[in-house]
Amino acid sequence: MSNFTKEQIEDVEKKIIFNLKQVYDPEIPVNIYDLGLIYKIEIEEKEPYLHATVTMTLTSPACPVADALIDQVKYVTQAVDLVDEAYVHLVFDPQWDKEMILEEGKDELMMNGTII
Numbered sequence: 001m002s003n004f005t006k007e008q009i010e011d012v013e014k015k016i017i018f019n020l021k022q023v024y025d026p027e028i029p030v031n032i033y034d035l036g037l038i039y040k041i042e043i044e045e046k047e048p049y050l051h052a053t054v055t056m057t058l059t060s061p062a063c064p065v066a067d068a069l070i071d072q073v074k075y076v077t078q079a080v081d082l083v084d085e086a087y088v089h090l091v092f093d094p095q096w097d098k099e100m101i102l103e104e105g106k107d108e109l110m111m112n113g114t115i116i
Helices: 006-020 066-078 103-112
Strands: 040-045 049-055 083-090
Touching: 006 040, 006 049, 006 066, 040 083, 049 066, 066 083
Parallel strands: 049 083
Antiparallel strands: 040 049
């Protein structure tokens, strides 16, 4: 039996996305969500809490701030009410490319005059 309603879990996911949009790639002036670095957010009930797993990638496997970025993602995900544990699953398949940038990210890049 679930302790959480579908609406509560959807609300938690929206809050996670909001928080992820506060984390910026250090080289490209766009948040990591709109940049397309977040592949999946999974929320699992482990009574009486929620555990969230964020599957993400980096713009480059050789990213010099990979550890700091992963720590930030874990921190902002776990900061959401009802999330007891957060995990970050780093993958490089599929490999990120600029076609993965969401429309909001493309708009932000155009406003900043950034070309990638």
